[in-house]
Amino acid sequence: MNSKRTPLDLVRAEPEPAHTATFDGTQLAVLPGQTVAAALWSAGVTAWRTTRGTGEPRGVFCGIGVCFDCLVTVNGRPNQRACLVRAEPGDDIRTQHGTGHDDSAEGRGHES
C-alpha cells in the first residue's frame, strides 16, 4: 500500500530546512516556500477562521485567492489570504475571529 507516500516523495523533493512559526501560540514547522495555508495543512490544521455572522469554522476553499474563505491573522494583520501569503520564519499566525479586528496587534496579549 502507499499509505505513507507523500507529495514530497512523489516529486522527490529535497526541501531546505524547516523554519518555525507559531499558530495560536503553538510552534509550527514550516518548509520554506510554503504558504500559510500549506504550512497549516502540513500540521493537520484545516480551519483557522470563524465567520462574522455565525462563528462557523472555515479554511481553504478555492486555493487560488478568489474566495477569501481562508482569511487569517498574521503578525497582527487580519484578513490575509492564507493561500497566497508565504509563511515566514517567526510569523505569529492566529485564528481569525469574525472581522479579525478584535485580535489585531494592538492590545492583544500573546497567550493563546
Next chain:
Amino acid sequence: MSRNPYEASDVHDVHDVHDVHEDADGGAAGRSLAVIGAGPAGLAAALAAAVRGSRVTLIDAGTQAGGQFYRQPAEELGARRPQALHHQWRTWERLRDGLADQIATGRIIHLTDHHVWCVERLDEASGFLVHALRGPAQEDPSVVRADAVVLATGAYEKVLPFPGWTLPGVITAGGAQAMLKGGLVLQGRTAVVAGTGPLLLPVAAGLAAAGAEVAALVESAGAQDVARHARNLAAHPDKLVDGAGYVAELMRRRVRLKARHAVVAAHGDGVLEAVTVAALDRDGRVAPGSEQVIRCDTLAVGHGLLPHTDLAETIGCRLEGPAVAVDDEQRTDVHGVWAAGEATGVGGAALSLAEGHIAGCSAAARLAGREPDPRAWEEAAKSRARSREFIASLDAVFAPRAHWAEQVTDDTVVCRCEEVPASAIREAVGELGATDARTVKLLTRAGMGWCQGRMCGPAVAGLTGCEPVPSRRPFARPVPLGVLARAGEDLPDE
C-alpha cells in the same frame, strides 16, 4: 526573474511610470505590449509577440510563471521531479525555456507577484496603464504603461452549493490541485472527488499519486451523456487518450468511479467527516433510496470553470455569455486589447496555447503598424478550431446536473462570505418579487462580501431562475483606500 527598474515603487513615484523597456533600448523603445497572466495563454502570447519584435511586459500574480495549469512548487521545496504532478511537461519546458531566453535578451520583462486590479485605457496615443498591487501584503502600488494589452487572466472554479459545503475539508477540485502542485501538501488522508467535468480526473489521479486514499470519484454525467456525443468526441481521439489514461490510472489505484452520481451533502462537526453520495436518475434527480455515506476528510468538488473577466469588463470589452468576446485574431472590441485562454471561454491548456499564440502574433504585427497575415498562425488556428469543437462536446456532456437545487436545504449557506442561507434567496424571489440577480443581491446581500459574488453567483442564478449576469466589478481585487485615493496623481501628461 527580472525586476522592472522603472516601475513606480510607491504612489509618489507614479510620475515615473514608463514604458518599462524604454531605457533597455537606448530610449528608442518601440511599441510595448503588456500581457496579463503567465499561464499557458499569457506565456504563448508573450513569446509570440517577443519573437516578432514587440517589447513585452509579462505581469502575473504568481511567484513563478505557469499559471494554474503549470503551477510550480516553490523553489525552496527542491522538487527534483515536479513533472510527476503535471501533464504535458515538455510543453511547459518549451514555454519556460523560451521565457528565460526572451528575458535574457531583454524582450520580455517578467513581473511576478503583481496582482493587477485595473487596466486603465488612456487615449489612443497613450495606450494603457496597468495598475497592480505587489508584495505579500499586496499594498504596494505599481503601474505599467503599455501601448496594447493581452488579457490572459484565466478562470476560477464554479461550485454549486449543497448542505455542508462550507465545512473545512471541503475544497474546490482546482484548489486541492493548486495546494498539491504549489505547496506539495494534502489536506487529509481520505478524499472524495466530486462534481462534474474533465478537471476531476487529473485531480483525483494527482491526489492518489501523492498518497491520498481516493475513496471515490463521483461524476454527475453518465455513460448516456457520453454516448449522446460519442461521434463528436470520437473525432478527437488524441484528446480522448488523455482522459482514458487518467481513468486507467484511477482504476489501477482502485479508485471507485461513480458516474451519474452526486455528492448531495457533506457532514461533520466543525470539520468534514463524511459525504452522502446518491445515484441520479435519467433526469438528473436523486434516485430515492440510493444514498450512501462515504467517510472522508477531504472533498474536492467542482462543477466546471468560469472565465476571469473583471479586467476586460473594466476596460469595456464586450462579453459573450460569461466570456470575453474576441474575433479571429483574438482581438476584443476595444482597440488595443486582445484576450486569450480561459478568459475567452474555458477550453483547457491546448486551446489557451493556440489562442495565446495567435493573440501574440496579431498584437506584434499591429503594434508594428502592419496588417497581420493569418497564414502566420495557420497551425494555431487549426488547433484552436479543433479544440473549440471538442470543448463544445465536452460542455454538453459535463453540464452541471439538472435539479441540483432540490438538494439545497433552506438552511444551506449559499453566499459564503455574507452567510446568506438559501431560504433568504428563495424568499427574495418568491415573496419579495425579485426578478433579477441584482435585486436578489440588494435584498439578501448575497454577492456583497469579500469575493464579490464569484463563489455564489452561479448558485444564486440557479436557485432563483434569474439570468446569470456579469457582475460589473469596478476592480478585480480589493484595493487599499490609500492606493485608490492617490491613483491618478501626477500621471504623465503625454
